[in-house]
Amino acid sequence: MFDKSTWIRLPRNVVVGHDVLEETTDAVAELHLDGQPLLVTSPTARAVAAERVAESFAATGTEPVTVVVEEASFSAVERVVGTARDEGAGFLVGVGGGKPIDIAKMASDTLELGFVSVPTAASHDGIVSGRGSVPEGDTRHSVAAEPPLAVVADTGVIADAPWELTTAGCADIISNYTAVRDWQLAHRLQNVEYSEYAGALSRMTAEMLVDNADSIKKGLEESAWVVMKALVSSGVAMSIADSSRPASGAEHLFSHQLDRIAPGAALHGHQVGVGSVLTEYLHTGDDGRWRNIRDALARIGAPTTADGLGVDDGAVIEALTTAHEIRDRYTILGNGVNEAAAHEVATVTGVI
Numbered sequence: 001m002f003d004k005s006t007w008i009r010l011p012r013n014v015v016v017g018h019d020v021l022e023e024t025t026d027a028v029a030e031l032h033l034d035g036q037p038l039l040v041t042s043p044t045a046r047a048v049a050a051e052r053v054a055e056s057f058a059a060t061g062t063e064p065v066t067v068v069v070e071e072a073s074f075s076a077v078e079r080v081v082g083t084a085r086d087e088g089a090g091f092l093v094g095v096g097g098g099k100p101i102d103i104a105k106m107a108s109d110t111l112e113l114g115f116v117s118v119p120t121a122a123s124h125d126g127i128v129s130g131r132g133s134v135p136e137g138d139t140r141h142s143v144a145a146e147p148p149l150a151v152v153a154d155t156g157v158i159a160d161a162p163w164e165l166t167t168a169g170c171a172d173i174i175s176n177y178t179a180v181r182d183w184q185l186a187h188r189l190q191n192v193e194y195s196e197y198a199g200a201l202s203r204m205t206a207e208m209l210v211d212n213a214d215s216i217k218k219g220l221e222e223s224a225w226v227v228m229k230a231l232v233s234s235g236v237a238m239s240i241a242d243s244s245r246p247a248s249g250a251e252h253l254f255s256h257q258l259d260r261i262a263p264g265a266a267l268h269g270h271q272v273g274v275g276s277v278l279t280e281y282l283h284t285g286d287d288g289r290w291r292n293i294r295d296a297l298a299r300i301g302a303p304t305t306a307d308g309l310g311v312d313d314g315a316v317i318e319a320l321t322t323a324h325e326i327r328d329r330y331t332i333l334g335n336g337v338n339e340a341a342a343h344e345v346a347t348v349t350g351v352i
């Protein structure tokens with residue numbers, strides 16, 4: 001008997017364009033969501049977008065409550081859950097970068113309430129995904145979370161954000177190349193379930209972004225549009241897989257370790273991009289393919305070196321030699337890269 005079943009949860013409304021922030025209320029009304037919205041945002045995102053979203057809801061007669069979070073942590077999720085219960089919220093709206101969106105989608109999952117994603121930066125591909133990413137002690141969890149019912153991405157707001165946030169989003173997409181390699185390796189060596197559709201979509205998203213690199217330019221609002229669509233597509237790949245595997249391999253483990261070793265030094269996307277240069281070398285050796293990753297990052301203006309990330313060489317070596325410990329996810333790092341090998345890969349690729 002055929003006994004497999006699968007749930008693929010995707011957003012119903014994806015609204016991308018100039019000045020669409022005020023259409024959040026329409027996107028929500030169209031979903032027949034009831035009750036008071038709870039806005040989950042972060043300090044800058046509140047000023048540049050969440051206040052406008054709150055005013056739009058107020059104009060329709062539903063005064064939202066706003067919670068400001070400053071970090072991705074389980075305690076921040078609990079705080080949001082508590083406020084939502086106290087206020088009797090009907091649904092949650094995450095407004096900001098990857099951190100407030102992750103917290104809002106995880107809180108929505110606990111509360112069993114609808115979630116709407118309002119990205120203010122094209123900095124990460126968690127905008128659509130049904131996963132949350134949270135550090136806890138020495139580990140980094142990829143947690144099941146509520147995928148958004150709707151996404152509202154205002155390209156005007158996103159284009160006004162610092163340019164490095166957009167280059168970080170591009171690098172998060174470019175890292176899909178190595179994430180998919182790791183996933184395929186885990187499939188071959190560890191019988192990890194692999195989805196051809198999710199793997200192909202993830203890699204194709206990276207290819208399209210690299211092919212369109214020339215239209216991704218500072219000061220061009222169209223860039224926000226191009227990158228946002230790629231981020232949505234990458235998130236869809238994660239939803240199809242019901243895992244972050246299509247977009248997170250060893251390069252992400254490296255980045256998560258850097259977050260612990262050098263907190264706040266660089267953006268998530270920039271760290272995974274440099275991680276991808278290193279892990280492409282580990283996968284393919286010195287046949288030049290790692291240069292394709294490095295050159296794609298460089299064309300977009302994303303960092304390719306430790307210096308560019310603002311971390312010292314020792315941090316890169318420490319992150320690379322300990323990255324395999326952070327999560328039970330089989331990758332090219334296997335049981336670990338020793339210090340001499342880490343030096344070799346980081347030097348040959350020019351990362352240090």
Ligand SMILES: NC(=O)C1=CN([C@@H]2O[C@H](COP(=O)(O)OP(=O)(O)OC[C@H]3O[C@@H](n4cnc5c(N)ncnc54)[C@H](OP(=O)(O)O)[C@@H]3O)[C@@H](O)[C@H]2O)C=CC1
Nearest residue numbers: 042043044045097098099120123124126129131133161268
């Ligand atoms: N769940 C998933 O599938 C995924 C999750 N992630 C997670 O997302 C996080 C990384 O996302 P990232 O967006 O870099 O992190 P943040 O949410 O921390 O945002 C990065 C910075 O951008 C600022 N910012 C956001 N929007 C604007 C704007 N319009 N103008 C000016 N500044 C702005 C934020 O300021 P402020 O905080 O003051 O508002 C913050 O300083 C990580 O925690 C990562 O693990 C990444 C990819 C996938």
Ligand SMILES: O=C(CO)COP(=O)(O)O
Nearest residue numbers: 125133142244247248252
């Ligand atoms: O950042 C991600 C995909 O880009 C997902 O993060 P995780 O590594 O926590 O699964």
Ligand SMILES: [Zn+2]
Nearest residue numbers: 125172252272
């Ligand atoms: Zn990522």
